[in-house]
Amino acid sequence: MEVARHWRLKKQRYAMTGEVCPHCQSKIFPPRDICPDCGEDARDLYQFSGHGEVYSFTTVYDAPAGFEAGAPYTLALIKLDEGPMVTAQLTDLDSRGIEIGMPVEMVTRKLRSDGERGMLVYGYKFRPLLAAAA
Amino acid sequence: MTPPSRNPTNADIVIAGLGMTPVGEHWNSSLRELALQAITATLDDAAGLRPNILYVANMLSPMLSGQTQLGALIADFSGLRGIEALTIEAAGASGGAAMRQAEMAIASGSADLALVVGVEKMTDRVSSEVESALSTASDVDYEAVQGATRTAQAALLMRRYLHEHQAPPDALAGFGLIAHANAVANPLAMFRKAISPEAYARAPMLSEPVTIFDAAPNADGAAAVLLARRGTFPENPDRPTVGILGSAVATAAPALHDHDDPLTLTAAARAAESAFQRTGLTTEDVDFFELHDIFSVYAALALEASGFAGRGEGWKLAQDGQGTRESELPILTFGGSKARGDAGGATGVYQIAEAALQLQGRAGEAQVPGARIGMTQCVGGSGGTCATHLLGVLEAD
Numbered sequence: 001m002e003v004a005r006h007w008r009l010k011k012q013r014y015a016m017t018g019e020v021c022p023h024c025q026s027k028i029f030p031p032r033d034i035c036p037d038c039g040e041d042a043r044d045l046y047q048f049s050g051h052g053e054v055y056s057f058t059t060v061y062d063a064p065a066g067f068e069a070g071a072p073y074t075l076a077l078i079k080l081d082e083g084p085m086v087t088a089q090l091t092d093l094d095s096r097g098i099e100i101g102m103p104v105e106m107v108t109r110k111l112r113s114d115g116e117r118g119m120l121v122y123g124y125k126f127r128p129l130l131a132a133a134a
Numbered sequence: 135m136t137p138p139s140r141n142p143t144n145a146d147i148v149i150a151g152l153g154m155t156p157v158g159e160h161w162n163s164s165l166r167e168l169a170l171q172a173i174t175a176t177l178d179d180a181a182g183l184r185p186n187i188l189y190v191a192n193m194l195s196p197m198l199s200g201q202t203q204l205g206a207l208i209a210d211f212s213g214l215r216g217i218e219a220l221t222i223e224a225a226g227a228s229g230g231a232a233m234r235q236a237e238m239a240i241a242s243g244s245a246d247l248a249l250v251v252g253v254e255k256m257t258d259r260v261s262s263e264v265e266s267a268l269s270t271a272s273d274v275d276y277e278a279v280q281g282a283t284r285t286a287q288a289a290l291l292m293r294r295y296l297h298e299h300q301a302p303p304d305a306l307a308g309f310g311l312i313a314h315a316n317a318v319a320n321p322l323a324m325f326r327k328a329i330s331p332e333a334y335a336r337a338p339m340l341s342e343p344v345t346i347f348d349a350a351p352n353a354d355g356a357a358a359v360l361l362a363r364r365g366t367f368p369e370n371p372d373r374p375t376v377g378i379l380g381s382a383v384a385t386a387a388p389a390l391h392d393h394d395d396p397l398t399l400t401a402a403a404r405a406a407e408s409a410f411q412r413t414g415l416t417t418e419d420v421d422f423f424e425l426h427d428i429f430s431v432y433a434a435l436a437l438e439a440s441g442f443a444g445r446g447e448g449w450k451l452a453q454d455g456q457g458t459r460e461s462e463l464p465i466l467t468f469g470g471s472k473a474r475g476d477a478g479g480a481t482g483v484y485q486i487a488e489a490a491l492q493l494q495g496r497a498g499e500a501q502v503p504g505a506r507i508g509m510t511q512c513v514g515g516s517g518g519t520c521a522t523h524l525l526g527v528l529e530a531d
Contacts, residue, residue: 009275030276036392055396056297058289058341060281064266067281075286077294077391085391087277100297111279121279 006121013123014108018084020046027082050106052080052126057090057098066112078104078126092127103129145377145528147240148369150247150362151180152487156322157355157475165192165199165255166211172356173212173251180360183367185249187239188219191232192252193479195221197267198259208251225271225514226428228252229357229482230383230521236361237381246366252480253356264352268478271515273389285349287390287516288429289341295397295431296343299446303343306430307334308452309465310347310472313427316459317469319499324353324475348430350470355477357484364528376493379507380409380524388518401520402426402439402513409509409522410441417441420524421505422464422492424485426513428471436511437465440522464502467492482512482521489525 011017018029021042026035028042035042055077063071074090076098090098091109104126111123153175155168163171169190177183190204201207205219222232229252236248256264265285269278272287296305311334317323329347337345361378369375384404390396410416417440425440427433434448442463443451451457457465468474468488471481489508491497507526513519 005275012276030273036387056290056294058286058293058344060283060286060341062261062265062283062285062340063281064269064278064283065262066266068262070281073281075280075282075290077290077396085393085396087280087282087389087391089280100294112281123279 003119006119016048016050016106016124018046018048020044027084029080029084029086049081050124051129052078052104054098054100054102054104055079055085056100066114069113074098076126089125090127091125096128105129145379145526146364147237147361148364148375148377148528149359149490150183150367151176151360152358152490153179154322154357154484154487155355157353157477157484158324159257160354161257163354165195165201165253166208168255168354168356169208169251169253170212172253172358173249176249176358176360181370183247183360183362185214185247185360186217186245187236187248188214188217189232189235189248189250190219190221190253191228191250191479191483192221192254193223193225193228193271194254194256194267197270198264199255208253223479224519224521226478226481227383227512227514227519227521228479229484230486230510230512230523231482231519233359233482233486233523234381234383234521237378240361240363246363248361249358250361250483251356251358252477252483254478254480255354256352256478257354271388271518273392276391277389284515285344285429286341288349288431289344290390291396291435291516292343292348292429292431295434298397301449304331304335305449306348306434307331308449308457309427309430309433310334312452312457313466313470313472316467316500317473320468320474323469323473324351325469325473344429350428350472350476353475353477355475355480355484357480357487359483359486359490373494373496375528375530376490376525377528378523379415379526380413382408382412383519383521384408385519386517388515390516393517397435398445399432399435399439399513399517399520401517402436402511402522405520405522406440406511409524413524415507415524419507420463420509422467422489422502422508424467424470424489424508424510425465426511427466428476432513433465436513440509440511459500459502467497467502468500482510485510485512486523486525493525493527
Protein backbone atom coordinates (compact mmCIF):
# COMPACT_ATOMS: atom_id res chain seq x y z
CA MET A 1 0.00 0.00 0.00
CA GLU A 2 2.79 2.42 0.93
CA VAL A 3 0.36 5.20 1.89
CA ALA A 4 2.89 7.08 4.00
CA ARG A 5 5.54 6.85 1.32
CA HIS A 6 3.38 8.68 -1.20
CA TRP A 7 1.94 11.10 1.39
CA ARG A 8 5.45 12.23 2.33
CA LEU A 9 6.05 13.27 -1.27
CA LYS A 10 2.85 15.28 -1.68
CA LYS A 11 4.56 18.66 -1.93
CA GLN A 12 6.85 17.47 -4.66
CA ARG A 13 4.21 15.46 -6.52
CA TYR A 14 1.34 17.99 -6.39
CA ALA A 15 3.11 21.35 -6.29
CA MET A 16 6.66 20.79 -7.58
CA THR A 17 8.12 22.20 -4.41
CA GLY A 18 11.88 21.90 -4.47
CA GLU A 19 14.73 23.71 -2.81
CA VAL A 20 17.11 26.56 -3.50
CA CYS A 21 20.69 26.49 -2.30
CA PRO A 22 21.36 29.54 -0.09
CA HIS A 23 25.06 29.31 -0.95
CA CYS A 24 25.15 29.03 -4.74
CA GLN A 25 21.50 29.78 -5.62
CA SER A 26 21.10 26.47 -7.51
CA LYS A 27 17.50 25.41 -7.84
CA ILE A 28 17.03 21.80 -6.75
CA PHE A 29 14.34 19.31 -7.77
CA PRO A 30 13.68 16.75 -6.45
CA PRO A 31 14.69 18.22 -3.06
CA ARG A 32 17.74 16.55 -1.53
CA ASP A 33 18.92 18.87 1.28
CA ILE A 34 22.55 18.80 0.13
CA CYS A 35 23.20 20.95 -2.91
CA PRO A 36 24.36 18.75 -5.82
CA ASP A 37 26.36 21.66 -7.24
CA CYS A 38 28.28 23.03 -4.24
CA GLY A 39 27.80 20.33 -1.58
CA GLU A 40 26.51 22.76 1.06
CA ASP A 41 23.31 22.46 3.10
CA ALA A 42 20.31 23.48 1.01
CA ARG A 43 16.96 23.27 2.78
CA ASP A 44 15.22 26.47 1.71
CA LEU A 45 11.98 25.59 -0.05
CA TYR A 46 11.55 26.85 -3.58
CA GLN A 47 8.41 26.85 -5.69
CA PHE A 48 9.06 25.76 -9.27
CA SER A 49 7.04 27.37 -12.05
CA GLY A 50 6.14 24.03 -13.64
CA HIS A 51 7.35 25.29 -17.00
CA GLY A 52 10.00 23.66 -19.08
CA GLU A 53 10.81 22.03 -22.40
CA VAL A 54 11.08 18.51 -23.75
CA TYR A 55 14.67 17.19 -23.58
CA SER A 56 13.73 13.76 -24.96
CA PHE A 57 10.65 11.55 -25.21
CA THR A 58 9.46 8.04 -26.07
CA THR A 59 6.41 5.80 -25.91
CA VAL A 60 5.94 2.98 -23.40
CA TYR A 61 3.95 0.04 -24.79
CA ASP A 62 5.12 -2.72 -22.43
CA ALA A 63 4.01 -1.07 -19.20
CA PRO A 64 5.12 -2.19 -15.77
CA ALA A 65 2.62 -3.46 -13.20
CA GLY A 66 0.30 -0.64 -12.08
CA PHE A 67 0.60 1.29 -15.35
CA GLU A 68 -1.09 -1.12 -17.77
CA ALA A 69 -4.33 0.88 -17.88
CA GLY A 70 -2.58 3.96 -19.24
CA ALA A 71 -0.48 2.19 -21.89
CA PRO A 72 0.64 3.20 -24.37
CA TYR A 73 1.86 6.44 -22.81
CA THR A 74 4.49 9.04 -23.59
CA LEU A 75 7.42 9.38 -21.22
CA ALA A 76 9.76 12.36 -21.34
CA LEU A 77 12.66 14.09 -19.76
CA ILE A 78 11.66 17.71 -19.11
CA LYS A 79 14.25 20.42 -18.67
CA LEU A 80 12.62 22.85 -16.24
CA ASP A 81 13.02 26.59 -16.83
CA GLU A 82 14.83 26.85 -13.49
CA GLY A 83 17.50 24.33 -14.55
CA PRO A 84 16.82 20.85 -13.14
CA MET A 85 15.45 18.00 -15.23
CA VAL A 86 12.56 15.71 -14.29
CA THR A 87 11.16 12.45 -15.62
CA ALA A 88 7.44 12.69 -16.35
CA GLN A 89 4.70 11.57 -18.69
CA LEU A 90 3.36 13.89 -21.37
CA THR A 91 -0.40 14.21 -21.48
CA ASP A 92 -3.22 16.08 -23.29
CA LEU A 93 -1.34 15.57 -26.54
CA ASP A 94 -4.34 15.32 -28.90
CA SER A 95 -2.91 14.91 -32.36
CA ARG A 96 -0.04 17.31 -31.82
CA GLY A 97 3.39 15.97 -32.67
CA ILE A 98 6.03 16.10 -29.98
CA GLU A 99 9.46 17.55 -30.62
CA ILE A 100 12.62 17.97 -28.63
CA GLY A 101 12.59 21.55 -27.36
CA MET A 102 8.78 21.83 -27.27
CA PRO A 103 7.58 24.03 -24.36
CA VAL A 104 5.45 22.22 -21.78
CA GLU A 105 3.75 22.96 -18.47
CA MET A 106 2.97 20.90 -15.41
CA VAL A 107 -0.47 19.51 -14.66
CA THR A 108 -1.67 17.11 -11.95
CA ARG A 109 -2.88 13.72 -13.10
CA LYS A 110 -3.29 10.13 -11.95
CA LEU A 111 0.07 8.34 -12.18
CA ARG A 112 -0.78 4.78 -11.25
CA SER A 113 -3.46 2.58 -9.74
CA ASP A 114 -2.99 -0.54 -7.69
CA GLY A 115 -6.24 -2.34 -8.40
CA GLU A 116 -9.76 -1.80 -7.07
CA ARG A 117 -8.78 -1.86 -3.41
CA GLY A 118 -5.37 -0.24 -3.85
CA MET A 119 -4.17 3.35 -3.92
CA LEU A 120 -4.48 5.85 -6.71
CA VAL A 121 -1.23 7.77 -6.92
CA TYR A 122 -1.44 11.32 -8.29
CA GLY A 123 1.38 13.58 -9.36
CA TYR A 124 2.80 15.81 -12.06
CA LYS A 125 2.63 15.22 -15.77
CA PHE A 126 3.36 17.78 -18.48
CA ARG A 127 1.26 19.01 -21.39
CA PRO A 128 2.10 21.19 -24.36
CA LEU A 129 2.06 24.82 -23.29
CA LEU A 130 -1.37 26.22 -24.17
CA ALA A 131 -1.34 29.05 -26.67
CA ALA A 132 -3.26 31.32 -24.28
CA ALA A 133 -0.72 30.69 -21.52
CA ALA A 134 2.33 31.19 -23.71
CA MET B 135 59.82 3.77 -17.74
CA THR B 136 56.86 2.48 -15.74
CA PRO B 137 57.61 2.20 -12.01
CA PRO B 138 57.59 -1.44 -10.85
CA SER B 139 54.68 -0.99 -8.46
CA ARG B 140 52.49 -0.06 -11.41
CA ASN B 141 53.78 -2.76 -13.68
CA PRO B 142 50.62 -4.70 -14.51
CA THR B 143 52.48 -8.00 -14.79
CA ASN B 144 53.09 -7.75 -11.04
CA ALA B 145 49.41 -8.29 -10.23
CA ASP B 146 49.11 -10.74 -7.37
CA ILE B 147 45.41 -11.52 -7.60
CA VAL B 148 44.75 -14.04 -10.32
CA ILE B 149 41.95 -16.08 -11.80
CA ALA B 150 42.18 -19.65 -10.55
CA GLY B 151 39.03 -20.97 -12.17
CA LEU B 152 35.83 -20.02 -13.96
CA GLY B 153 32.57 -21.53 -15.12
CA MET B 154 29.36 -20.45 -16.80
CA THR B 155 25.94 -21.88 -17.56
CA PRO B 156 24.27 -21.30 -20.90
CA VAL B 157 22.25 -18.06 -20.90
CA GLY B 158 18.58 -18.45 -21.72
CA GLU B 159 15.22 -19.58 -20.44
CA HIS B 160 16.03 -22.25 -17.88
CA TRP B 161 12.56 -23.57 -17.05
CA ASN B 162 14.06 -26.69 -15.50
CA SER B 163 16.59 -24.99 -13.23
CA SER B 164 16.08 -22.86 -10.14
CA LEU B 165 18.22 -19.95 -8.97
CA ARG B 166 20.23 -22.14 -6.64
CA GLU B 167 20.68 -24.89 -9.22
CA LEU B 168 22.03 -22.42 -11.77
CA ALA B 169 24.46 -21.07 -9.18
CA LEU B 170 25.52 -24.62 -8.31
CA GLN B 171 26.23 -25.44 -11.95
CA ALA B 172 28.49 -22.41 -12.34
CA ILE B 173 30.25 -23.03 -9.02
CA THR B 174 30.83 -26.72 -9.74
CA ALA B 175 32.28 -25.90 -13.14
CA THR B 176 34.52 -23.26 -11.56
CA LEU B 177 35.88 -25.42 -8.77
CA ASP B 178 36.53 -28.21 -11.29
CA ASP B 179 38.34 -25.70 -13.48
CA ALA B 180 40.40 -24.73 -10.42
CA ALA B 181 41.40 -28.34 -9.78
CA GLY B 182 39.50 -28.60 -6.52
CA LEU B 183 40.54 -25.41 -4.71
CA ARG B 184 38.10 -24.36 -1.97
CA PRO B 185 37.18 -20.70 -1.42
CA ASN B 186 37.36 -18.92 1.96
CA ILE B 187 34.59 -16.53 1.05
CA LEU B 188 31.66 -16.39 -1.39
CA TYR B 189 30.13 -13.29 -2.94
CA VAL B 190 26.81 -13.77 -4.72
CA ALA B 191 26.05 -11.13 -7.35
CA ASN B 192 22.31 -10.85 -7.81
CA MET B 193 19.85 -8.08 -8.52
CA LEU B 194 16.32 -9.45 -8.62
CA SER B 195 15.97 -12.48 -6.36
CA PRO B 196 14.13 -10.63 -3.55
CA MET B 197 11.51 -9.45 -6.06
CA LEU B 198 11.29 -12.24 -8.66
CA SER B 199 12.10 -15.27 -6.50
CA GLY B 200 10.97 -13.88 -3.13
CA GLN B 201 14.29 -15.04 -1.73
CA THR B 202 16.88 -13.11 0.25
CA GLN B 203 20.04 -14.31 2.02
CA LEU B 204 21.46 -15.84 -1.13
CA GLY B 205 24.92 -16.02 0.43
CA ALA B 206 23.83 -18.65 2.92
CA LEU B 207 21.42 -20.34 0.51
CA ILE B 208 23.97 -20.84 -2.24
CA ALA B 209 26.93 -21.65 0.02
CA ASP B 210 24.82 -24.30 1.72
CA PHE B 211 23.47 -25.73 -1.53
CA SER B 212 26.80 -25.84 -3.32
CA GLY B 213 28.73 -27.77 -0.70
CA LEU B 214 30.40 -24.73 0.83
CA ARG B 215 28.37 -24.85 4.04
CA GLY B 216 29.75 -22.64 6.77
CA ILE B 217 31.93 -20.21 4.79
CA GLU B 218 31.53 -16.45 4.91
CA ALA B 219 29.02 -15.55 2.19
CA LEU B 220 26.82 -12.63 1.25
CA THR B 221 24.99 -10.96 -1.62
CA ILE B 222 26.34 -7.93 -3.49
CA GLU B 223 23.67 -5.88 -5.26
CA ALA B 224 24.27 -2.94 -7.56
CA ALA B 225 21.59 -3.62 -10.19
CA GLY B 226 23.20 -4.44 -13.54
CA ALA B 227 26.63 -3.70 -12.06
CA SER B 228 26.25 -6.37 -9.34
CA GLY B 229 28.61 -8.83 -11.03
CA GLY B 230 31.46 -6.36 -11.42
CA ALA B 231 30.84 -4.93 -7.96
CA ALA B 232 31.06 -8.43 -6.44
CA MET B 233 34.34 -9.03 -8.29
CA ARG B 234 35.64 -5.80 -6.79
CA GLN B 235 34.67 -7.02 -3.30
CA ALA B 236 36.43 -10.34 -3.90
CA GLU B 237 39.53 -8.53 -5.09
CA MET B 238 39.49 -6.34 -1.95
CA ALA B 239 38.96 -9.36 0.32
CA ILE B 240 42.16 -10.88 -1.02
CA ALA B 241 44.05 -7.59 -1.14
CA SER B 242 43.15 -6.97 2.50
CA GLY B 243 44.63 -10.28 3.57
CA SER B 244 41.30 -11.62 4.82
CA ALA B 245 41.11 -14.37 2.23
CA ASP B 246 43.40 -16.22 -0.16
CA LEU B 247 40.61 -17.62 -2.31
CA ALA B 248 37.44 -15.67 -3.02
CA LEU B 249 34.62 -17.07 -5.13
CA VAL B 250 32.15 -14.85 -6.98
CA VAL B 251 29.00 -16.28 -8.48
CA GLY B 252 26.64 -14.09 -10.44
CA VAL B 253 23.19 -15.57 -10.79
CA GLU B 254 19.87 -14.30 -12.07
CA LYS B 255 16.48 -15.95 -12.58
CA MET B 256 14.17 -13.74 -14.62
CA THR B 257 11.95 -16.03 -16.64
CA ASP B 258 9.73 -17.37 -13.85
CA ARG B 259 7.69 -14.14 -14.09
CA VAL B 260 5.64 -12.40 -16.77
CA SER B 261 7.11 -9.37 -18.50
CA SER B 262 5.19 -6.65 -16.60
CA GLU B 263 6.51 -8.06 -13.32
CA VAL B 264 10.06 -8.24 -14.67
CA GLU B 265 9.80 -4.67 -15.99
CA SER B 266 8.58 -3.50 -12.56
CA ALA B 267 11.43 -5.28 -10.83
CA LEU B 268 13.99 -3.86 -13.25
CA SER B 269 12.61 -0.35 -12.77
CA THR B 270 13.57 -0.51 -9.08
CA ALA B 271 17.12 0.25 -10.23
CA SER B 272 15.89 3.75 -11.07
CA ASP B 273 15.05 6.45 -8.50
CA VAL B 274 11.75 4.79 -7.67
CA ASP B 275 10.10 7.83 -6.05
CA TYR B 276 10.77 10.02 -9.08
CA GLU B 277 11.26 7.73 -12.09
CA ALA B 278 9.50 4.39 -11.66
CA VAL B 279 6.45 6.19 -10.20
CA GLN B 280 6.11 8.00 -13.52
CA GLY B 281 5.92 4.72 -15.38
CA ALA B 282 9.55 4.89 -16.51
CA THR B 283 10.93 1.51 -17.56
CA ARG B 284 14.50 0.54 -18.30
CA THR B 285 13.64 0.27 -21.99
CA ALA B 286 11.95 3.68 -22.01
CA GLN B 287 14.94 5.30 -20.33
CA ALA B 288 17.26 3.84 -22.95
CA ALA B 289 14.88 5.21 -25.58
CA LEU B 290 15.05 8.69 -24.03
CA LEU B 291 18.84 8.53 -24.21
CA MET B 292 18.92 7.08 -27.72
CA ARG B 293 16.57 9.71 -29.16
CA ARG B 294 18.58 12.49 -27.54
CA TYR B 295 21.87 10.92 -28.67
CA LEU B 296 20.79 10.74 -32.30
CA HIS B 297 19.33 14.27 -32.10
CA GLU B 298 22.20 15.99 -30.35
CA HIS B 299 24.93 14.34 -32.42
CA GLN B 300 22.96 14.51 -35.67
CA ALA B 301 23.68 10.83 -36.21
CA PRO B 302 21.80 8.75 -38.79
CA PRO B 303 18.80 6.72 -37.54
CA ASP B 304 20.76 3.46 -37.85
CA ALA B 305 23.91 4.87 -36.23
CA LEU B 306 23.75 2.43 -33.32
CA ALA B 307 22.98 -0.67 -35.42
CA GLY B 308 26.61 -1.76 -35.44
CA PHE B 309 26.58 -2.85 -31.80
CA GLY B 310 23.77 -5.36 -32.28
CA LEU B 311 25.27 -6.62 -35.54
CA ILE B 312 28.67 -7.22 -33.91
CA ALA B 313 27.12 -8.85 -30.84
CA HIS B 314 25.05 -11.27 -32.88
CA ALA B 315 27.90 -12.09 -35.27
CA ASN B 316 30.20 -12.84 -32.32
CA ALA B 317 27.66 -14.94 -30.42
CA VAL B 318 27.68 -17.52 -33.22
CA ALA B 319 31.02 -18.68 -31.78
CA ASN B 320 29.73 -18.81 -28.19
CA PRO B 321 28.10 -22.16 -27.33
CA LEU B 322 26.58 -20.60 -24.18
CA ALA B 323 24.88 -17.71 -25.97
CA MET B 324 21.12 -17.29 -26.11
CA PHE B 325 21.05 -16.14 -29.76
CA ARG B 326 23.68 -17.78 -31.98
CA LYS B 327 22.52 -16.17 -35.18
CA ALA B 328 23.99 -13.25 -37.08
CA ILE B 329 21.60 -10.50 -38.15
CA SER B 330 21.77 -8.34 -41.27
CA PRO B 331 21.51 -4.56 -41.49
CA GLU B 332 18.24 -5.13 -43.37
CA ALA B 333 16.84 -7.17 -40.47
CA TYR B 334 17.92 -4.40 -38.08
CA ALA B 335 16.04 -1.85 -40.16
CA ARG B 336 12.85 -3.97 -40.04
CA ALA B 337 13.02 -4.85 -36.35
CA PRO B 338 9.88 -4.50 -34.23
CA MET B 339 9.75 -1.31 -32.12
CA LEU B 340 9.91 -1.53 -28.33
CA SER B 341 9.96 2.17 -27.38
CA GLU B 342 10.82 4.59 -30.18
CA PRO B 343 13.59 4.65 -31.30
CA VAL B 344 14.64 1.45 -29.46
CA THR B 345 13.88 -1.76 -31.39
CA ILE B 346 14.37 -5.37 -30.32
CA PHE B 347 17.80 -5.29 -31.97
CA ASP B 348 18.84 -2.38 -29.72
CA ALA B 349 17.79 -4.23 -26.56
CA ALA B 350 19.32 -7.21 -24.77
CA PRO B 351 16.98 -10.07 -23.88
CA ASN B 352 16.32 -10.76 -20.20
CA ALA B 353 17.54 -14.23 -19.36
CA ASP B 354 18.50 -16.73 -16.68
CA GLY B 355 22.09 -17.68 -16.12
CA ALA B 356 24.97 -18.03 -13.71
CA ALA B 357 28.69 -17.41 -14.03
CA ALA B 358 31.42 -17.86 -11.45
CA VAL B 359 35.05 -16.85 -11.08
CA LEU B 360 37.48 -17.95 -8.38
CA LEU B 361 40.07 -15.32 -7.50
CA ALA B 362 43.24 -16.33 -5.69
CA ARG B 363 46.32 -14.73 -4.23
CA ARG B 364 49.22 -15.65 -6.46
CA GLY B 365 51.67 -17.99 -4.80
CA THR B 366 49.15 -19.72 -2.53
CA PHE B 367 48.16 -22.40 -5.05
CA PRO B 368 49.78 -24.35 -7.88
CA GLU B 369 49.16 -22.56 -11.18
CA ASN B 370 47.98 -24.57 -14.16
CA PRO B 371 51.09 -24.91 -16.36
CA ASP B 372 48.96 -25.54 -19.44
CA ARG B 373 47.55 -22.05 -19.67
CA PRO B 374 48.76 -18.48 -19.17
CA THR B 375 48.03 -17.01 -15.74
CA VAL B 376 45.57 -14.14 -15.92
CA GLY B 377 45.60 -11.46 -13.25
CA ILE B 378 43.24 -8.70 -12.16
CA LEU B 379 45.35 -5.66 -13.05
CA GLY B 380 42.83 -3.01 -12.08
CA SER B 381 39.44 -3.05 -10.44
CA ALA B 382 37.25 -0.02 -9.80
CA VAL B 383 33.67 0.80 -8.90
CA ALA B 384 32.20 4.30 -9.07
CA THR B 385 28.74 5.76 -8.68
CA ALA B 386 26.66 8.63 -10.01
CA ALA B 387 23.05 9.68 -9.47
CA PRO B 388 20.77 6.70 -10.19
CA ALA B 389 18.17 9.04 -11.72
CA LEU B 390 18.72 9.95 -15.34
CA HIS B 391 17.27 13.41 -14.74
CA ASP B 392 19.81 14.15 -12.00
CA HIS B 393 22.72 14.14 -14.45
CA ASP B 394 23.88 17.50 -15.76
CA ASP B 395 24.42 15.73 -19.07
CA PRO B 396 22.47 12.46 -19.31
CA LEU B 397 24.55 11.52 -22.37
CA THR B 398 27.68 11.24 -20.22
CA LEU B 399 28.01 8.06 -18.15
CA THR B 400 29.90 9.76 -15.34
CA ALA B 401 30.13 6.62 -13.18
CA ALA B 402 31.69 4.77 -16.12
CA ALA B 403 34.11 7.63 -16.73
CA ARG B 404 35.14 7.66 -13.07
CA ALA B 405 35.58 3.89 -12.86
CA ALA B 406 37.59 3.72 -16.09
CA GLU B 407 39.81 6.61 -15.04
CA SER B 408 40.40 4.98 -11.68
CA ALA B 409 41.21 1.55 -13.19
CA PHE B 410 43.60 3.07 -15.73
CA GLN B 411 45.25 5.25 -13.12
CA ARG B 412 45.89 2.32 -10.77
CA THR B 413 47.53 0.24 -13.49
CA GLY B 414 49.34 2.89 -15.49
CA LEU B 415 47.59 1.52 -18.57
CA THR B 416 45.76 3.58 -21.19
CA THR B 417 43.05 2.84 -23.74
CA GLU B 418 45.90 2.13 -26.21
CA ASP B 419 46.90 -0.95 -24.19
CA VAL B 420 43.44 -2.55 -24.26
CA ASP B 421 43.21 -5.44 -26.74
CA PHE B 422 39.44 -5.97 -26.38
CA PHE B 423 36.57 -4.46 -24.40
CA GLU B 424 33.57 -6.28 -22.93
CA LEU B 425 31.42 -3.20 -22.55
CA HIS B 426 27.94 -2.43 -21.27
CA ASP B 427 25.52 -3.06 -24.16
CA ILE B 428 22.22 -3.79 -22.50
CA PHE B 429 20.85 -1.23 -24.96
CA SER B 430 22.83 -0.13 -28.00
CA VAL B 431 23.01 3.50 -26.91
CA TYR B 432 24.82 2.51 -23.71
CA ALA B 433 27.54 0.82 -25.78
CA ALA B 434 28.23 4.12 -27.54
CA LEU B 435 28.11 6.04 -24.25
CA ALA B 436 30.39 3.43 -22.62
CA LEU B 437 33.05 3.85 -25.31
CA GLU B 438 32.88 7.62 -24.91
CA ALA B 439 32.98 7.59 -21.10
CA SER B 440 35.89 5.15 -21.02
CA GLY B 441 38.03 7.31 -23.27
CA PHE B 442 37.94 5.24 -26.48
CA ALA B 443 35.92 7.85 -28.37
CA GLY B 444 35.06 11.52 -28.09
CA ARG B 445 31.60 12.73 -27.13
CA GLY B 446 29.14 11.76 -29.84
CA GLU B 447 31.71 9.58 -31.64
CA GLY B 448 31.24 6.24 -29.83
CA TRP B 449 28.84 4.81 -32.43
CA LYS B 450 31.54 5.07 -35.09
CA LEU B 451 33.59 2.38 -33.31
CA ALA B 452 30.97 -0.16 -34.41
CA GLN B 453 30.93 0.97 -38.05
CA ASP B 454 32.88 -0.12 -41.13
CA GLY B 455 34.36 -3.27 -39.66
CA GLN B 456 35.43 -1.67 -36.39
CA GLY B 457 34.59 -3.53 -33.20
CA THR B 458 34.83 -7.00 -34.78
CA ARG B 459 37.21 -9.62 -33.42
CA GLU B 460 39.73 -8.81 -36.16
CA SER B 461 39.61 -5.05 -35.60
CA GLU B 462 41.80 -2.77 -33.53
CA LEU B 463 39.33 -2.72 -30.62
CA PRO B 464 37.17 -5.85 -30.57
CA ILE B 465 34.04 -5.50 -28.43
CA LEU B 466 31.41 -7.95 -27.15
CA THR B 467 33.61 -10.87 -28.21
CA PHE B 468 31.20 -13.55 -26.93
CA GLY B 469 28.06 -11.69 -27.99
CA GLY B 470 27.65 -9.25 -25.08
CA SER B 471 24.35 -8.83 -23.29
CA LYS B 472 22.62 -8.37 -26.65
CA ALA B 473 23.25 -11.85 -28.02
CA ARG B 474 24.78 -13.87 -25.19
CA GLY B 475 21.72 -12.73 -23.25
CA ASP B 476 21.52 -10.51 -20.21
CA ALA B 477 21.36 -12.33 -16.90
CA GLY B 478 21.10 -9.14 -14.81
CA GLY B 479 23.42 -9.23 -11.82
CA ALA B 480 25.42 -12.08 -13.38
CA THR B 481 26.47 -10.02 -16.42
CA GLY B 482 29.62 -8.58 -14.87
CA VAL B 483 30.82 -12.06 -13.93
CA TYR B 484 30.11 -13.39 -17.44
CA GLN B 485 32.17 -10.52 -18.85
CA ILE B 486 35.15 -11.29 -16.61
CA ALA B 487 34.95 -15.04 -17.27
CA GLU B 488 34.81 -14.34 -21.02
CA ALA B 489 37.74 -11.92 -20.80
CA ALA B 490 39.74 -14.54 -18.88
CA LEU B 491 39.00 -17.16 -21.56
CA GLN B 492 40.29 -14.74 -24.20
CA LEU B 493 43.50 -14.06 -22.28
CA GLN B 494 44.07 -17.74 -21.48
CA GLY B 495 43.66 -18.56 -25.16
CA ARG B 496 40.65 -20.75 -24.36
CA ALA B 497 38.04 -18.77 -26.29
CA GLY B 498 37.78 -21.30 -29.12
CA GLU B 499 36.17 -19.86 -32.23
CA ALA B 500 35.56 -16.62 -30.32
CA GLN B 501 39.30 -16.11 -29.79
CA VAL B 502 40.73 -12.63 -30.30
CA PRO B 503 44.19 -13.30 -31.71
CA GLY B 504 47.06 -12.28 -29.44
CA ALA B 505 44.93 -10.75 -26.69
CA ARG B 506 47.09 -9.71 -23.70
CA ILE B 507 44.98 -7.11 -21.90
CA GLY B 508 41.20 -6.99 -21.71
CA MET B 509 38.75 -4.56 -20.17
CA THR B 510 35.28 -5.27 -18.78
CA GLN B 511 32.60 -2.86 -17.68
CA CYS B 512 29.10 -3.31 -16.34
CA VAL B 513 26.60 -0.61 -15.40
CA GLY B 514 23.66 -0.50 -13.01
CA GLY B 515 20.38 1.03 -14.12
CA SER B 516 20.78 4.06 -16.36
CA GLY B 517 24.26 4.78 -15.03
CA GLY B 518 24.13 4.82 -11.22
CA THR B 519 26.94 2.31 -10.66
CA CYS B 520 29.79 1.22 -12.89
CA ALA B 521 32.32 -1.54 -12.26
CA THR B 522 35.39 -1.66 -14.50
CA HIS B 523 38.13 -4.29 -14.57
CA LEU B 524 41.40 -4.59 -16.43
CA LEU B 525 42.69 -8.14 -16.80
CA GLY B 526 45.97 -9.24 -18.29
CA VAL B 527 48.26 -12.13 -19.02
CA LEU B 528 50.98 -12.32 -16.35
CA GLU B 529 54.61 -13.29 -16.80
CA ALA B 530 55.41 -16.78 -15.52
CA ASP B 531 56.20 -16.75 -11.81
